[in-house]
Amino acid sequence: VKLEAKAALTAGTQADFDTLSDMTGPEQSLPELVLPADIPGNVIVGTGTVLTGRPFRRFRSVEPDSVSIGAHCTLDHSTLAVGERGRLSIGDHCYFTSAVVLCEEEVRIGNYVVFGWNTTLSDSDFHPLDPAQRVQDAIALSPIPGGVARPPISAKPVVIEDDVWLGAAVVVLKGVTIGAGSWIEPGSVVTSNVPPRSRVAGNPGRVLGTL
Amino acid sequence: VKPLGIEQRIPGDWHDGVIPANVLLEDGAFIESSQMFQHYRSRLPKGLHLAQGAGCYEGTMFDLGPEAEVRVGRYSMLNGAWLGVDGSIVIGDYVLISWNVIIQDSLRFAMDPAARRMQLEESSRSRQRDVVPIAPVQPVTIGDKVWIGFDVCILPGVTIGEAAVVGAKSVVTADLPPYCIAAGNPARVIRSYK
Numbered sequence: 001v002k003l004e005a006k007a008a009l010t011a012g013t014q015a016d017f018d019t020l021s022d023m024t025g026p027e028q029s030l031p032e033l034v035l036p037a038d039i040p041g042n043v044i045v046g047t048g049t050v051l052t053g054r055p056f057r058r059f060r061s062v063e064p065d066s067v068s069i070g071a072h073c074t075l076d077h078s079t080l081a082v083g084e085r086g087r088l089s090i091g092d093h094c095y096f097t098s099a100v101v102l103c104e105e106e107v108r109i110g111n112y113v114v115f116g117w118n119t120t121l122s123d124s125d126f127h128p129l130d131p132a133q134r135v136q137d138a139i140a141l142s143p144i145p146g147g148v149a150r151p152p153i154s155a156k157p158v159v160i161e162d163d164v165w166l167g168a169a170v171v172v173l174k175g176v177t178i179g180a181g182s183w184i185e186p187g188s189v190v191t192s193n194v195p196p197r198s199r200v201a202g203n204p205g206r207v208l209g210t211l
Numbered sequence: 212v213k214p215l216g217i218e219q220r221i222p223g224d225w226h227d228g229v230i231p232a233n234v235l236l237e238d239g240a241f242i243e244s245s246q247m248f249q250h251y252r253s254r255l256p257k258g259l260h261l262a263q264g265a266g267c268y269e270g271t272m273f274d275l276g277p278e279a280e281v282r283v284g285r286y287s288m289l290n291g292a293w294l295g296v297d298g299s300i301v302i303g304d305y306v307l308i309s310w311n312v313i314i315q316d317s318l319r320f321a322m323d324p325a326a327r328r329m330q331l332e333e334s335s336r337s338r339q340r341d342v343v344p345i346a347p348v349q350p351v352t353i354g355d356k357v358w359i360g361f362d363v364c365i366l367p368g369v370t371i372g373e374a375a376v377v378g379a380k381s382v383v384t385a386d387l388p389p390y391c392i393a394a395g396n397p398a399r400v401i402r403s404y405k
Contacts, residue, residue: 074340076340095342117293117295118313163324165320168295168315169382180324183322185366185384186315187396199322211322
């Protein structure tokens with residue numbers, strides 16, 4: 001059964017790619033393209049945008065039109081883990097490779113933004129700091145159905161402005177705004193705001209200079 | 212020993228792909244899945260050379276540009292590293308490289324936002340979405356017996372000396388001497404040993 005599903009995906013790939021983009025170029029296309037049918041109904045995807053892998057495997061958003069991905073983007077084997085009330089917008093001409101975006105409240109990503117390999121961005125702390133509440137969260141998240149609600153988790157919007165470049169393995173934490181045109185060196189952990197056109201490196205990320 | 216000459220499938224491979232024809236496999240060299248060639252574009256006669264007993268396991272990615280070549284020495288292990296190469300990366304013998312390690316000889320993108328926009332627009336017009344690199348290519352060399360912990364980034368131009376040990380999550384921005392233990396972001400030599 002698994003083999004059949006795989007064959008169907010391969011067969012559908014080229015035609016679906018053509019509906020996603022009307023560009024001309026070499027005949028070969030990216031492997032493991034996401035089919036339009038696999039894109040959740042509340043996600044708007046612009047023309048010429050290509051998604052591969054399983055970007056919506058951790059997608060829980062229920063709000064209408066809560067997620068928008070602009071035109072001419074490439075999201076290669078990246079994950080958009082949007083929570084029930086999360087709002088995520090990604091601009092045009094963005095390029096993500098094996099990136100993970102965790103969005104519980106709000107994440108706004110501008111145009112021409114690059115996320116390098118294994119980059120992670122989160123607008124929340126994932127779990128509460130208080131141990132008792134964390135116990136409640138562990139129970140709520142467990143595979144045992146019990147109807148226990150998750151406790152409130154701290155979240156603050158993350159904004160990545162236009163033309164920001166994130167190198168490989170960069171981590172961006174909650175509440176951070178990265179100013180337009182900034183260059184974040186590979187392996188940086190960005191924990192506070194970054195002014196426009198800054199060059200950042202280290203853990204925690206420090207501004208090394210202005211471009 | 213010569214490159215394969217023809218594309219080869221791996222028996223029992225879960226991924227629907229091949230080992231490219233310009234890969235050279237010495238005796239006992241091992242490739243767990245063809246998935247690691249998903250981003251492989253090398254057109255050189257010998258794009259990837261795995262020496263005797265070199266092992267490449269799940270999660271490893273050979274993201275090689277058209278002019279890139281990689282050599283992995285005897286009995287060295289890549290246990291889920293991502294190699295982004297446009298020129299050359301040479302890994303010595305008996306090297307142990309852990310998971311989620313990133314080794315790049317070029318950052319590929321221009322630091323100037325206007326130039327980066329042109330790269331992104333050009334990429335979005337091609338089906339493969341490859342980015343034509345315009346950043347400088349600076350070869351990376353990893354000496355014999357080096358041990359690299361998980362989540363480490365090794366940046367363009369770095370040479371790591373023989374038997375150096377690099378702690379988990381380090382970012383290696385400059386050369387490391389032989390027989391050192393280094394860690395941190397940026398990585399610093401903590402001590403030497405022999």
